[in-house]
Amino acid sequence: MRVAVDAMGGDNAPAIEVGGAVAACREFGISVTLVGDRTRLEEELAKHACAGLDIDIYHASEVVGMHDSASDAVRKKKNSSVRLAFELVKEGKACAAVSAGNSGATMAAGMFVLKRIKGIERPAIAQIFPTLKGQTLVLDVGGNVDCKPLHLVQFAIMGEVYARYAMGITSPSVGLLSNGEEDSKGNELTRETNSILRNASINYSGYVEGRDIFKGTVEVVVCDGFVGNVVLKSSEGLADAAGHMLKDEILKSWVSKLGYLFVRGAFSRFKKIVDYAEYGGAPLLGINGVGMICHGGSNIKAIKNAIRFAHEYAKSGVTEHVAEKLSENTSVFVQRDTPRSQAAA
């Protein structure tokens, strides 16, 4: 099955998207449909040696900009590249849509075109973080800022299913991000979510703290989209700042500059572990189909890997498994309409 790539969305579109598509097709044998302005895409493709590669173009006359609102993007720009990428998924012409454009608009377009999985109230954006033990999936990292406990419970279920089927983790454990490990910690939202998750049919480990994300204490960390976004961006910021500071210190003396020549290999391997581009994109979970949201500033490697992971996500059957897991957990959702005092009684 083909992967549809919104070729006009990223900060350096369409060059990066086309480069990523060519690389994914060449390295992984994945067929790609580039969605966007046909003329520009043909020009861009002409710069690559594409003989034998299964890459085609689907024309889109509009582009959703970074400053378009999510709802406007869906309602007003019906021929936008991001929306048409999801239309191809809906029509069965692609198994997944990938976009490095406006992430709110990508989420809105995916939701509008493919609709939510029955029972899911809010789709979420998940992000893979490198950890001391491997990888941890954190969700939501930006889709939903004001969440109710039910939303977080559903994120937990979607995250568990994604970790199990798309990341191949046999029995993923799930933690709820909080300001301490004890049940007495947390805010109103997490305390109620915590009590519901204790009864859900997932491997729930209770509260985890910020440092557990990178320790790899659990495989899935659940939080609302405001907190997740702040954690994601502060981590990126810290990694960036630390890199600059260390470089400055190394450049301060000839001795350390010389030493750097010898440790360069170790630095490169380290960078590969923490490089977001290795993880490609952030899976959009909870819609009837597969979407992958990439960083606006993605490079070719990131787009290539996003296409690869989107293809694996589509093969994994996560969408169907989320629906199953939801139905297994119907009873835990009953609490959502019950006032808290009553539920506690």
Added chain:
Amino acid sequence: MRVAVDAMGGDNAPAIEVGGAVAACREFGISVTLVGDRTRLEEELAKHACAGLDIDIYHASEVVGMHDSASDAVRKKKNSSVRLAFELVKEGKACAAVSAGNSGATMAAGMFVLKRIKGIERPAIAQIFPTLKGQTLVLDVGGNVDCKPLHLVQFAIMGEVYARYAMGITSPSVGLLSNGEEDSKGNELTRETNSILRNASINYSGYVEGRDIFKGTVEVVVCDGFVGNVVLKSSEGLADAAGHMLKDEILKSWVSKLGYLFVRGAFSRFKKIVDYAEYGGAPLLGINGVGMICHGGSNIKAIKNAIRFAHEYAKSGVTEHVAEKLSENTSVFVQRDTPRSQAAA
């Protein structure tokens, strides 16, 4: 003026606290009162060369443990070392209290003994983060999990005053932590806070994102205590994990191990920049007096620096200036009792 140190609170008390007190007294000439079990403290002090150092002991028969609840600590353990440290501040026998114990209990004890600054609804714990430009103060990092806009507005004012008077920044700019820079971003709490702060008499820069903390875009970053705690702990976790990963990569080959000998100096200087121990502790803001909260796992350097910064905080007059700045901003608080729709009209 003396600094009162809760000598029984930290994970490695009282050895670390006594070591920190001796170092602070020796290096900075600060007089210290160690609060805790007299016999144990005398034993510990005997291990150091204390001749000529102005360090005394104030006996406390109880200790607040990490698992004591904050309110129990205050109500039940009236002779605890942390509570008595604040009593010394109240009686004017010390200018500041420093504790590496249970941070919730430290905050509760400070609030109970010294009371809040008139008009301040909730005290906050602030943390200094190293940035590309110097330092940024983030608050709250743990005291208050479910905040109202008014609380965040007061954190902004307290942070501004601390940055100006205790950190010596001439005109500190203040940002509100959010999931995007545009005013349309944020959650219910930040959107309302944002609109109030636009009218406050501080140098308010609007929303900042997680990555701005380490870029040093503003000098003060405001958030609720849940978000702040998650950011603080995930940053610590990332720094730790990245250090381990990089070390693992360096140890993989003889070439990089050799190179490491040459870059070791640069690494040490870098570590000093990002080492929490350099910043000592987290100032407790909003109470009638000075409190400094240290990491439970603080080392001697951290306690030493916490004593030094607590002493500077006390000299800076931050407490008085917070009261002044609050009165300048009385008008912006009027909105707090006005329903949102009315305020907008």
